[in-house]
Amino acid sequence: MKIPLSRAHIPQKAFENINYVLSSGNLSGDGLFCRKVEKKFCDILSVKHALLTSSCTHALEISTLLLDAKEGDEVILPSFTFTSTANAILVAGLKPVFCEIDPLTMNMDMEDVASKMTDKTKAIIPVHYAGVACAMDKLEDLCQSKNIIIIEDAAHSIGAKWRGRNLGTIGDMAALSFHETKNVICGEGGALLTNNDFLANKAQIIREKGTNRSQFLKGQVDKYTWIEKGSSYILAEPLAAILDAEIDIMNELNKKREVIYKFYMKELKELADKEIINLPYIPNDCESNYHLFHLIARNENLRNSLISHLRSKNIGATFHYIPLHSAPAGLKLGNKLTDLPLTEEYSQRLLRLPLYPDLNENEMQYIIEEIYNWSKFL
Ligand SMILES: Cc1ncc(COP(=O)(O)O)c(C=O)c1O
Incomplete structure (x- = not known):
């Protein structure tokens, strides 16, 4: 048995759509499928504008360029x-200011955010880790009176909700990811979401090499030209065609993830009771999309030994983000390793288990058996 960390689920309709696009010969961006998928996102997520981009990275870059900072x-x-998330800030010529996490959710600690706000704070980028929302009420309170823009990094969180509101539609702008490892995929891809007409119009220009080609395609102008600074951030039609098929089965895919997540929660409770691991936590006001399953081992050595054991059994368990403030680029910006102790500690204790819609019961059982085999020697 060989179980990867994640595996894409590609519905039959994606193959049909791809054939259609290839036969049509219209392969560049902002075509039939791109428009169709953008409309679907607006309807499903109840958001005014959804612009497909070549990645979430690029959607984040558009949003920081829009800050006009x-x-x-x-x-x-x-x-x-x-x-x-950090690169998008640098690309727009701005300064990233790193904040601490709340170890219960691995999301931003809003008290630390408050302590880091200055007269120069232009925007805040909450990342909804694992598809579980940040404390958006606290963040909105912090930003409202100060005219600070909220850009949600919703790379993990399509289909997830906070107090009934779709993640990616709460802030001023948001970026989604359709990378192969996400809940809804097209290989590489993303989307910028906003309810703001002014930002959406400007975003269309930035996305299309600084031109008004988008208006031209809609018949609003008779030729298109260079309007302002931009780049090439549009999603090609074959990828939009895959996304069209994927988005139709989003709920089904998220449901399958939920079953696996809940299985892990139930089966691993005994280890949590013995305080060998902590299980993930979903606050009451959050509806997760079960993007990933992580646990926090009692210490880094235990985490590393469990990863090694599972990998030796062909199970693709792994760590996650290496903190940015203490990474080489973060240190060059003047940050210090000791700045964010909780982020350092918890990133070293965190482990992810395989989670993807087609993970079957035998595989799930095998993973749990191997975790308990490992724990016998503690
Ligand atoms: C929180 C977060 N933001 C942004 C990205 C970038 O997404 P993409 O690969 O679509 O550019 C990722 C990638 O996994 C991510 O985890």
Whole structure:
């Protein structure tokens, strides 16, 4: 048996859609499937604008370019996130300010966010780790009176909710990911979401190499030209065609993830009771999309030994983000290893188990058996 950490589920309809696109010869971006999928996202997520992009990284970059910020302006983000969240801040010429996590959820600690806000804070980027929402009420309270923009990094969280609201539609802007490892996929892809018409119009120009091609395709202008600074951030039609098939089965895929997540929770309770591990926590006001299953081992040595054991049994268990503040690029920016002790500690204790829709019962049982085999020698 060989069990990867994640495996894409590709519905038959994706193959049909791809054939259709290839036969049509229309392969570039902003075509039939792109428009169709954007409409589906607007309807499913109840958001006014959804712009498909070549990645979540690029959707984040568009959103930071939209901030219209001055040099020296700051953006607060967790250190426990993927490099793209921080890179998007640097690409726009701004300063990333890293904050601490709440170890219960691995999301931003809002008290630490409050302590890091200054007159230069232009935006805050909450990352909804594992598809579980950040404390958005606290964040909204912090930002409201100060005109600070919220950009949700919703890379993990399509289909997840906070107090009934879809993640990715709560802040001023949001970025989704459709990378092969996510809940809804097309290989590489993303989307920028916003309810703001002004930002959406500007985003369309940035996404299309700084031109108004999007208006041209809608017949609103008779030729298109260079309007302002931009880049090439559009999703190609074959990928939008895969996404079209995937989005139709999002609920089914998320349901399958939920079953696996709940199986792990039940089966691992005994180890949690013995305080060998902590299980993940979903606050009452959050509906998860069960993007990933992580546990926190009692210490780093135990975490590493469990990863080694599972890998020796062909189970793709792994760690997750290496904190950004203490990574080489973070240190070059002037951060210190000791700045965020909880982020350092918990990232070293965290372990992810395989979680994907087609993980079957035998495989799930095998993973649990091997975790208990490992625990016998503690
Ligand atoms: C929190 C977070 N943000 C952004 C990204 C970047 O997503 P993409 O690969 O679609 O650019 C990732 C990637 O996994 C991520 O985990």
